[in-house]
Amino acid sequence: METIETGKEWYVLHTYSGYENKVKENLMLRTQSMGMENNIFDVIVPEDEEVEVKDGKAHSKTKKTFPGYVLVQMIMSDEAWYIVRNTPGVTGFVGSHGAGSKPAPLLDEEIDFILRRMGKDAPRVEIDVHVGDLVVITEGAFEGLEGPVVEKNDDKQTVQVSIEMFGRETITEVEFYQIKKSN
DSSP states (O other), X not given: OOOOOSSOEEEEEEEOTTOHHHHHHHHHHHHHHTTOTTTEEEEEOOEEEEEEEETTEEEEEEEESSTTXXXXXXXXXXXXXXXXXXXXXXXXXXXXXXXXXXXXXXXXXXXXXHHHHTTOOOOOOOOOOOTXXXXXXXXXXXXXXXXXXXXXXXXXTEEEEEEEETTEEEEEEEEGXXXXXXX
């Protein structure tokens, strides 16, 4: 019984600490040599740029954000799952319950946060909402509240929505993915 998810999703791999870049390299080579380019798309070792000051001079160095972990964007087919988990240096998927079970993918907001933190562009959300449109907040502290859009910022991918709290009008800023147009 082969289960295939329709879309690409991001998964977290657990690796031997210090072998993250080697796992990335091995996985990309295996993807090409086994013809899995249509199932395994990207491999990332999350890193942060750190500036250290020594003797009055600034030195920049990269530091692993999550030592011992690598992110892989893939379609979870049985074959792709087998190839990834049997890559040298990979100890398993995070979110798998063992006994051959498939792991849970990262949530969109989790991978967006990691990609933004690394300075990579997270996928842009396109939304057909304009100032004055009535929207419902679908996630976060104000989930379920409705109000008109008073400002839209396409660069930051946010809108400001006027909601009513405790009998008073309050403006809150939410991201595009946290709202939907009201019917």
